[in-house]
Amino acid sequence: MKYYPRPESGLDIHDVNLAVEAAFREHGMGNVQMPPKVYISFPNGDFRTMPAYIPALQLAGIKCVNVHPANPEKGLPTVMALTTILDIETGLPLAILNATGLTDLRTGAAGAIATRYLAGKRSVTVGLVGTGRQAAAQLEAISREIDVVGVRAWSRKDVSAKKFAERFSRFDCRTGTLPFVCDCDVIVTTTPSRTPILMDEWVHEGTHINAIGADAPGKEELDPEILKRAMVIVDDPVQAIHSGEINVPIREGRFSPEEIAGTLGDVVLGRKKRRDNEEITIFDSTGLAIQDLAIASVAMKNGNYLELEFP
Amino acid sequence: MKYYPRPESGLDIHDVNLAVEAAFREHGMGNVQMPPKVYISFPNGDFRTMPAYIPALQLAGIKCVNVHPANPEKGLPTVMALTTILDIETGLPLAILNATGLTDLRTGAAGAIATRYLAGKRSVTVGLVGTGRQAAAQLEAISREIDVVGVRAWSRKDVSAKKFAERFSRFDCRTGTLPFVCDCDVIVTTTPSRTPILMDEWVHEGTHINAIGADAPGKEELDPEILKRAMVIVDDPVQAIHSGEINVPIREGRFSPEEIAGTLGDVVLGRKKRRDNEEITIFDSTGLAIQDLAIASVAMKNGNYLELEFP
Numbered sequence: 001m002k003y004y005p006r007p008e009s010g011l012d013i014h015d016v017n018l019a020v021e022a023a024f025r026e027h028g029m030g031n032v033q034m035p036p037k038v039y040i041s042f043p044n045g046d047f048r049t050m051p052a053y054i055p056a057l058q059l060a061g062i063k064c065v066n067v068h069p070a071n072p073e074k075g076l077p078t079v080m081a082l083t084t085i086l087d088i089e090t091g092l093p094l095a096i097l098n099a100t101g102l103t104d105l106r107t108g109a110a111g112a113i114a115t116r117y118l119a120g121k122r123s124v125t126v127g128l129v130g131t132g133r134q135a136a137a138q139l140e141a142i143s144r145e146i147d148v149v150g151v152r153a154w155s156r157k158d159v160s161a162k163k164f165a166e167r168f169s170r171f172d173c174r175t176g177t178l179p180f181v182c183d184c185d186v187i188v189t190t191t192p193s194r195t196p197i198l199m200d201e202w203v204h205e206g207t208h209i210n211a212i213g214a215d216a217p218g219k220e221e222l223d224p225e226i227l228k229r230a231m232v233i234v235d236d237p238v239q240a241i242h243s244g245e246i247n248v249p250i251r252e253g254r255f256s257p258e259e260i261a262g263t264l265g266d267v268v269l270g271r272k273k274r275r276d277n278e279e280i281t282i283f284d285s286t287g288l289a290i291q292d293l294a295i296a297s298v299a300m301k302n303g304n305y306l307e308l309e310f311p
Numbered sequence: 312m313k314y315y316p317r318p319e320s321g322l323d324i325h326d327v328n329l330a331v332e333a334a335f336r337e338h339g340m341g342n343v344q345m346p347p348k349v350y351i352s353f354p355n356g357d358f359r360t361m362p363a364y365i366p367a368l369q370l371a372g373i374k375c376v377n378v379h380p381a382n383p384e385k386g387l388p389t390v391m392a393l394t395t396i397l398d399i400e401t402g403l404p405l406a407i408l409n410a411t412g413l414t415d416l417r418t419g420a421a422g423a424i425a426t427r428y429l430a431g432k433r434s435v436t437v438g439l440v441g442t443g444r445q446a447a448a449q450l451e452a453i454s455r456e457i458d459v460v461g462v463r464a465w466s467r468k469d470v471s472a473k474k475f476a477e478r479f480s481r482f483d484c485r486t487g488t489l490p491f492v493c494d495c496d497v498i499v500t501t502t503p504s505r506t507p508i509l510m511d512e513w514v515h516e517g518t519h520i521n522a523i524g525a526d527a528p529g530k531e532e533l534d535p536e537i538l539k540r541a542m543v544i545v546d547d548p549v550q551a552i553h554s555g556e557i558n559v560p561i562r563e564g565r566f567s568p569e570e571i572a573g574t575l576g577d578v579v580l581g582r583k584k585r586r587d588n589e590e591i592t593i594f595d596s597t598g599l600a601i602q603d604l605a606i607a608s609v610a611m612k613n614g615n616y617l618e619l620e621f622p
Contacts, residue, residue: 003314003619005619005620005621006620033351033352035349035350035351038346038349038360038362039346040344040346040362040363040364040371041344041364042364042371042399042400042402043399044400045401045402046402047362047371047373047397047402049349049360049362049373051349051351051358051360051375052351053351053352053353060351060353060358062358062360062375064362064373064395064397064404066397066401066402066403067402068400068401068402071401071402074401076401076403076622077622080402080403080404080621080622082395082404082407082621084375084393086358086375086377088353088354089353089355089379090356090377090379090382090385090387091353091356091357091358091377091378091379091382091391092377092387092391093375093391093393096393096407098620098621098622100621100622306619308314308316308617309316309317309409310316310391310393310409310411311387311388311391311409311411
């Protein structure tokens with residue numbers, strides 16, 4: 001059994017994107033086992049277990065991941081994760097991976113795949129609402145799939161946006177107000193907001209939105225009016241209804257599960273596509289166990305591991 | 312983060328029994344989070360994920376365990392397991408334990424606790440139906456809790472029973488027919504049987520039975536008539552109805568969930584006890600995630616670990 005302490009280092013982002021795309025293709029064909037995430041609640045956080053099996057890719061395993069919002073004060077990441085990959089023939093654990101960094105990248109990959117298929121153009125400007133680790137992961141992953149010709153960034157803290165813009169100056173990254181940032185071909189929202197911060201009137205026709213931030217009941221970034229104008233694609237209907245961008249609008253009766261246009265798997269399979277240049281498209285990402293398996297399979301080719309005695 | 316490759320070595324069985332008893336006490340009080348096991352099916356096996364949290368013991372984590380019946384032909388155990396223990400305050404994984412050996416011991420511990428509370432006597436003869444690893448674990452654990460003054464063993468293969476008897480000669484262990492083995496104060500069944508092998512007429516009044524073997528739908532070791540004469544205690548009602556000794560009789564309408572007398576937690580709390588010396592008592596064990604947490608907490612005091620880089 002191998003242990004990978006830093007499996008994200010040196011990963012080729014395009015390889016990751018392709019592996020995650022392959023996993024969504026299997027998901028779209030209904031060829032995966034992926035039971036709903038199981039939650040355990042702690043006084044100041046939680047942990048989730050995410051098992052899955054993708055027969056066609058000969059991949060099975062489980063990610064365990066916590067969310068403890070006060071961790072940064074203690075010098076620890078809010079989210080930490082371990083992925084265990086099993087041999088399908090024998091059930092033997094083949095590898096345990098520190099999936100803390102991988103979790104960022106596999107979420108970025110889903111956003112990049114959605115953008116490649118759903119953005120109306122091959123060459124885009126990207127508006128980032130939120131400039132944390134996930135914003136960086138999205139931008140890196142998207143720019144490996146299509147041409148990014150300009151970036152606009154907004155953060156609740158101006159200094160964070162400025163730092164981000166410096167780091168990504170190679171994309172001609174500028175900071176500004178939310179309406180300024182929304183005037184882009186692709187918008188990526190990655191905040192922990194619990195009230196809409198992206199207003200309907202700022203989003204012009206033809207925009208593609210990766211709605212990444214909402215990943216728990218009660219979280220919401222988009223004015224629900226945007227959903228009504230858009231084709232809404234989810235990663236997984238059960239998870240999206242439970243904890244994705246659409247969870248609050250559904251609970252409030254402002255959106256209904258029947259209005260979901262399809263899954264990212266449907267998009268990858270060509271069953272769902274943007275109707276015309278005017279349509280707004282939204283990808284509602286909650287994060288799937290199959291993404292974790294996909295990125296683990298790429299990372300395990302990396303070579304940087306310790307051999308552990310087992311069984 | 313620590314990795315324990317051989318956490319079962321040098322463990323004090325009595326300490327394990329006490330830790331497992333404490334976990335069942337919390338379970339009986341309704342003070343644990345333990346979602347149902349999640350199953351993933353492979354072509355020739357499966358894997359199960361078992362998360363849990365015991366607030367009073369400050370213990371949280373998850374066991375992942377496979378069952379691949381053809382593994383012995385490949386030189387691997389049928390069942391292999393990993394337990395991950397998390398820090399409750401931060402969600403940081405504190406330790407990963409090879410739980411392959413621990414799984415045997417924690418099941419033995421539950422049987423020992425049940426026997427200590429439910430057997431009518433402090434000094435007993437033990438009849439073992441099945442003489443594999445779990446039979447040994449049960450005998451070792453029981454003998455740490457009450458006086459074992461004689462053992463009778465039966466196996467489908469006579470040679471296995473004889474080998475077992477040699478290994479446990481310190482208990483004056485004898486082999487014989489099933490009726491001979493059932494003529495004991497405590498009977499422990501640990502076979503993978505799918506049809507009853509323990510007949511009603513062989514079980515005399517006052518016997519305590521640990522029914523361990525049935526741990527999946529379709530498995531069954533006891534003549535359902537025995538259930539009708541007995542006080543039936545389960546580890547967890549949901550799991551027992553799904554996959555314990557009572558699963559087949561319930562499906563066939565020969566036993567009903569309402570006939571379950573209580574849980575091992577109820578027994579530990581003194582809410583349920585043997586009525587008199589004549590009553591037959593049955594402990595239906597399926598194996599709970601809280602047992603895995605309990606034994607991990609003991610094993611982590613063991614000291615024999617590797618330090619792994621995380622996060």
